[in-house]
Amino acid sequence: MRIVVIGGSGHIGTFLVPRLVRAGHEVITISRGTRGPYVSSPEWESVRLVTADRERDSTFDDRVVGLAPDVVVDLVCFTLASASALVERLRGEVGHLVHCGSIWRYGVSHRIPITEETGTPPFGEYGIEKDRIARMLKEETASGGLVTTSLHPGHIVGPGWVPINPLGNLDLSVWRTLAAGEPLRIPGLGAEMMHHVHADDVAQAFEVAVSHRSEAAGEDFNAVAPSAITVRGYAEAAAAWFGKRAVLESVSWAEFEETTPKEHAETSWEHLVRSQCASIEKARTRLGYAPRYEPMEAVEESVRWLILHGELTL
Structure with missing residues (x-):
């Protein structure tokens, strides 16, 4: 498949892009072009790099569609408005959108481990927006629109x-x-x-979400260490x-x-x-997620x- 990764040179993309290349996909990354990946890898030699600034380019979503992707992986979306605009543009054009959320979509812990259904309401702008995005994506797919998946990492390290x-x-x-x-x-x-998680394990979660489209469609998954x-x-x-x-x-x-x-x-x-402390049981059983770290x-x-x-x- 042709996969466009938005924010491909960041923490997750550093490990995800080489994984996708090794799996045989054609990969295009979109970033502001201010830095390269954190860890070098020969797989990057076959990756097409596109420079664009999401915040300043009013045609950003059109440019994503213009790349004719089968899958879009969005690693750097932080507001409901931005996520909704991308969904509107991708609907009917792209087969699958995989979004990066955060376990901060949950608030303080009442029951642990936190599953995708048992988290308390979020607080703070970042967590609230990530939760709103995840709910919007789930509703989008449930209503017959764009096929979406949201993954929610813990504190990413690497x-x-x-x-x-x-x-x-x-x-x-x-x-x-x-x-x-x-x-x-x-x-x-x-x-x-x-609840920390290695960036390569988060990348693995995105890779298996892409390869298990039917199981991931319309779902959200925690992506943390064991x-x-x-x-x-x-x-x-x-x-x-x-x-x-x-x-x-x-x-x-x-x-x-x-x-x-x-x-x-x-x-x-x-x-x-x-x-x-978040549960990975849903990602483990439905997608085969198996963090190494x-x-x-x-x-x-x-x-x-x-x-x-x-x-x-x-």
């Missing part, structure tokens, strides 16, 4: 970018603290959960990479905010207040890459 750390933020000093065996202040008891991790378990495992024992100091949220830069404190709250394996690969490339000094 070589080339900074992973969400044990405090639920992107502060690199957290890794240095754990590597040195120094005390790390954690808000609460450290029982909150995060297990989630708690703040405390995450910190202890990370410290052990460096031959140290995690020294964790439980503090209140107010105390945590006093000693944490505002940006990092807000990011920690966004991740930890949700305390999410447990969360700590995926994060360790990412952290080692940062150290090797001088982006994290210990």
